[in-house]
Amino acid sequence: MGSNAGQPEVRGGMIQGYSFGKIVVDGTEYTADVLVFPERVVANWWRKEGHLLQLEDLREVLADHPEVLIVGTGSQQCLKVSEEVAAHARSIGVELMAFDTRTACRTFNDLLGRRRAVAALHLTC
Numbered sequence: 001m002g003s004n005a006g007q008p009e010v011r012g013g014m015i016q017g018y019s020f021g022k023i024v025v026d027g028t029e030y031t032a033d034v035l036v037f038p039e040r041v042v043a044n045w046w047r048k049e050g051h052l053l054q055l056e057d058l059r060e061v062l063a064d065h066p067e068v069l070i071v072g073t074g075s076q077q078c079l080k081v082s083e084e085v086a087a088h089a090r091s092i093g094v095e096l097m098a099f100d101t102r103t104a105c106r107t108f109n110d111l112l113g114r115r116r117a118v119a120a121l122h123l124t125c
Contacts, residue, residue, distance in 0.1 A: 013109025014038070018102055020075050021124050035061060036108060036119040045120065053081045053120070055088055061118050062092070067095050070108050072101030072121035079122040 015036065017024040022031050024043050036041040049056040053071060061069060062122060073079040081098050089096040097107060102119050108119040 002040060013112050015105045015109055015119075016031075018105045018121075018123075023105070023123055027113055031123070033122050034119075036121060038112065038116065039062060051080060051122075051125075052077050053079055053085055055082070055084050058085065058120065062094070064116045065116070066094060066118040067115045068111060068117040069096050070095055070096040070104050070111075070119040071096070072104030072119060072123075073098055074101055074122040076100075076101075076125050078125040092100065 015023065016027070022029060024030075025034070025036055028041070030041065032042050032043065033045040033047075035045050041050050042060065042080050043100060045057075048054050058069070071079070071081055073081070081096070088095055097104070099107060101123060104119055104121060108117055111117040
């Protein structure tokens with residue numbers, strides 16, 4: 001479980017590395033879920049229900065008015081995005097993207113400097 005065999009680590013940009021249970025952002029290593037903003041990281045991000053992303057879990061993110069919300073759903077995509085989150089994002093014009101966490105990290109780095117993106121990243125399953 002959680003093996004990254006055959007998958008290169010994320011390199012470059014603000015997120016320098018991701019592997020199961022660990023992420024490196026701007027040279028700092030985190031071992032719990034994080035919110036990554038273009039100018040800061042919120043460590044130890046917890047959700048009301050561990051594997052269900054709900055609107056109240058994203059209050060700080062939405063207060064930042066991102067253009068894009070990138071959700072890293074874990075290495076095996078165990079984190080599910082509630083319909084409430086998806087509908088609210090649509091209603092306020094925020095593009096919601098949900099990928100396995102490795103792809104989410106790459107997408108966040110790709111958008112840096114081009115669009116105001118925030119990443120909500122589940123680091124394990």
